[in-house]
Amino acid sequence: MKRKHREELPITERELNGLTADLDDAHHESLPQMRESLADWDTESVEDDGAFVRLVRGTASRRGFLLGTGAFLGGAALVAAGGGQAMAFASTPAGRNALSPQAKKLTGDLAVVALAASLENLAVATYQSGIQAANAGHLGAVPPAIVTFAMTAQSQHRDHAAAWNAVLSAAKKPKVTGVDLTVKNSVIDPAFAQVTDVTGLAKLALELENTAAATYLAAIGVVKSPAGVQTAATIEPVEEQHGAILNFVLGQYPVPNSFTPTTGARPTSDQIG
Amino acid sequence: MSIDDRQLTELIEQSQDTHSDAMRQSRESLPDLVEIGRAARADGEVDTTPSGVVRPVVLGGGALAAAGLGAAFTALLATPAFATASKDVQILQTAASIENLAVATYQTALTLDFIGGASANPVVKAFAMKTMSQHADHAMAFNAAVAQLGGKQQHQPDPTLLNVVNQAKAGLTGPGPVVDLAIELENDAAATYVKDVSALSNKDARNTTASIMGVEAQHAAILYAVKALLAGGAAGLIALPPNVAQLPAAAGSVGFPNSFYPTQGARPATEGASK
Numbered sequence: 001m002k003r004k005h006r007e008e009l010p011i012t013e014r015e016l017n018g019l020t021a022d023l024d025d026a027h028h029e030s031l032p033q034m035r036e037s038l039a040d041w042d043t044e045s046v047e048d049d050g051a052f053v054r055l056v057r058g059t060a061s062r063r064g065f066l067l068g069t070g071a072f073l074g075g076a077a078l079v080a081a082g083g084g085q086a087m088a089f090a091s092t093p094a095g096r097n098a099l100s101p102q103a104k105k106l107t108g109d110l111a112v113v114a115l116a117a118s119l120e121n122l123a124v125a126t127y128q129s130g131i132q133a134a135n136a137g138h139l140g141a142v143p144p145a146i147v148t149f150a151m152t153a154q155s156q157h158r159d160h161a162a163a164w165n166a167v168l169s170a171a172k173k174p175k176v177t178g179v180d181l182t183v184k185n186s187v188i189d190p191a192f193a194q195v196t197d198v199t200g201l202a203k204l205a206l207e208l209e210n211t212a213a214a215t216y217l218a219a220i221g222v223v224k225s226p227a228g229v230q231t232a233a234t235i236e237p238v239e240e241q242h243g244a245i246l247n248f249v250l251g252q253y254p255v256p257n258s259f260t261p262t263t264g265a266r267p268t269s270d271q272i273g
Numbered sequence: 274m275s276i277d278d279r280q281l282t283e284l285i286e287q288s289q290d291t292h293s294d295a296m297r298q299s300r301e302s303l304p305d306l307v308e309i310g311r312a313a314r315a316d317g318e319v320d321t322t323p324s325g326v327v328r329p330v331v332l333g334g335g336a337l338a339a340a341g342l343g344a345a346f347t348a349l350l351a352t353p354a355f356a357t358a359s360k361d362v363q364i365l366q367t368a369a370s371i372e373n374l375a376v377a378t379y380q381t382a383l384t385l386d387f388i389g390g391a392s393a394n395p396v397v398k399a400f401a402m403k404t405m406s407q408h409a410d411h412a413m414a415f416n417a418a419v420a421q422l423g424g425k426q427q428h429q430p431d432p433t434l435l436n437v438v439n440q441a442k443a444g445l446t447g448p449g450p451v452v453d454l455a456i457e458l459e460n461d462a463a464a465t466y467v468k469d470v471s472a473l474s475n476k477d478a479r480n481t482t483a484s485i486m487g488v489e490a491q492h493a494a495i496l497y498a499v500k501a502l503l504a505g506g507a508a509g510l511i512a513l514p515p516n517v518a519q520l521p522a523a524a525g526s527v528g529f530p531n532s533f534y535p536t537q538g539a540r541p542a543t544e545g546a547s548k
Contacts, residue, residue: 143518149525159532198517213487220470220483230471233483234533237463237490241529244491245498251514255403255491258410259484 106173109228111268112219113167114176116232118272119212120161122179126188126208127154130201140197146249153205153242160235167231182270183211199250206246211264213239218265236260361475362424363546365415367431368469368482370545371462372412374430378438378458379405382451396513397448397499404455404492411485418478424547431545434461449503456496461538463489468539486534494528501527 106114127150134142134150165175188204195201216236223229240260248254379401383389389398416426441454466486473479501524502510510519 141518143520144522145517145520145525147525148522152526152529156529156532163533217480217483217487221476221480226471229479230467233467233470233486234536236483237467237487237534238529238532240487240491241494244494245525245528248495248498248513248515249517253403253513254495255407255488258407258488259414259481260487261484 109223109225110168110171110173112223113164113228114173114272115180115215115266115268115270116212116219116235117161117164117168117176118178118180118270119183119208119215119266120157120164121177122184122188123157123208123212124154124161125179125184126192126204127151127157129192130195130205133195133201134198139195139201142198146198146202149245149249150205153209156238156242160238163231163235167228176272178273180266180270181273183266202246202250206243206250209239209243209246211266213243213260214262214265217260218262221262359422359424360542361473361478362419362422364469364473364542365419365422365478365482366424366427366547367540367542367545368462368466368485369412369415369419369427370429370431371434371458371465371540372408372415373428374434374438375408375458375462376405376412377430378454379408381442382445382455385445385451387448388451394448394508394511396511400495400499407488407492411488414481414485418481422475422478427545427547429545431540433540433544434458448508449500452496452500452503456493456500457538459489459493459496461540463487463493463534464536464538465540467534468536469542472542490534497528497530498524 130139131150131154133139134147165177168175187207191204191207195204213236216232216239219232220229220236223232244254247256383398383401383405386392388401416428419426437457438454441450444450445454463486466482466489470479470483470486473482499511501521502508505521507521510516510524
């Protein structure tokens with residue numbers, strides 16, 4: 001990503017990097033804790049009984065997605081430009097190797113695990129597309145804070161995807177390397193094709209973050225495995241934090257709700273591939 | 274300071290509309306608690322305290338004393354069943370106690386000129402006010418859940434965190450220490466609820482708690498960003514909308530330091546439970 005040149009910098013990078021050094025350490029300290037939680041899945045013999053399917057039965061259409069998550073595209077004056085090219089990564093994801101047939105066979109808690117992994121993969125791919133679009137100069141000037149946001153958020157989504165896939169592996173199921181095709185095809189691809197600047201990209205990212213958080217919140221209500229609930233619970237707040245910073249960057253109040261909603265949660269009927 | 278007060282007010286009003294929708298959603302998860310709570314309660318009296326009241330909490334060394342050993346003893350005698358309150362009720366009471374403390378802490382912070390007075394950053398002041406209101410909503414929700422499970426509502430602050438706040442009070446001489454304290458409280462609250470959701474046996478209690486944990490995490494994220502900007506001498510960049518082009522690179526990631534929310538700061542389930 002190209003960083004926008006700044007004539008006036010009221011704070012040094014060294015100062016802020018120093019401030020965040022401890023936080024980086026904290027990030028790494030949280031991983032062992034997560035691995036411990038994942039080990040619990042293994043010993044619990046994750047159930048596969050279909051109780052989960054009712055979790056997020058909902059509209060899989062683009063209209064439903066948009067209505068559920070704020071319909072941000074409706075008022076945006078986005079003009080098509082280079083986004084389509086930038087989206088090439090997400091259009092040809094590693095999902096070609098995804099195990100969609102197997103994923104479709106999963107029921108119960110594991111169906112939600114697969115859905116979660118596919119949403120995380122989609123987030124990783126979408127941020128990658130954004131980074132590539134920025135590098136290609138399709139988004140205009142890109143502020144440095146946006147660069148670090150995109151790269152850090154992408155890294156964390158990659159960690160989340162790995163966590164969910166570890167659950168699948170522990171349950172002797174194939175990993176999900178594909179993305180949520182339902183969301184990608186009906187929402188992300190059309191929207192990304194119209195993204196011409198950082199603001200448009202941030203809005204799209206916010207929708208993805210809200211959707212992931214809502215899905216986890218819904219999952220917490222139906223997952224049977226305590227370790228599954230714990231895994232979702234440690235990830236959902238992180239997606240909410242991504243959303244808070246994106247809201248702030250977009251000039252919107254960063255903590256809009258006293259209670260986070262499940263509106264926009266994805267159903268396990270979403271296609272993965 | 275580049276801020277349009279009218280725009281900020283409008284944003285908060287929009288946020289309140291959304292908040293009302295979210296409140297309705299939270300309330301929807303509460304009714305099912307009633308029957309389960311009745312079944313879970315083997316004996317004892319039902320607390321009939323009206324729900325939805327967040328009572329003022331006095332911060333200071335005498336807060337617990339003010340509550341009074343005598344009063345506490347009377348309460349204990351009046352509600353013997355709660356000595357053996359269910360685990361879920363204890364968890365929810367502790368959660369309410371954390372929220373009560375948060376409300377009181379923000380309330381106190383807003384009395385400081387550099388947080389709620391003339392010299393305050395308008396965005397910081399608005400954030401403190403809105404956050405205090407959201408914590409009050411959380412306290413109400415937890416107490417409503419407690420009541421519906423047949424427990425005694427908790428209107429006192431978490432005693433351990435109260436000590437933390439009281440010890441910090443003398444050092445609250447500028448925005449930085451206040452933000453530090455707020456981060457600690459928000460992180461502890463979020464960590465507690467992250468841990469609680471897998472410990473709660475009642476599904477509706479779990480859903481209510483889950484819908485709150487992310488909000489505390491969001492508070493922490495914004496506070497981390499504010500802390501970084503204050504520490505870097507860039508208080509002028511704390512604005513809504515911000516001058517994104519001027520924000521330092523680290524500001525983009527300082528708000529979410531962990532891929533997985535840590536639970537090390539989680540408060541014990543019984544810490545704020547009614548005695």
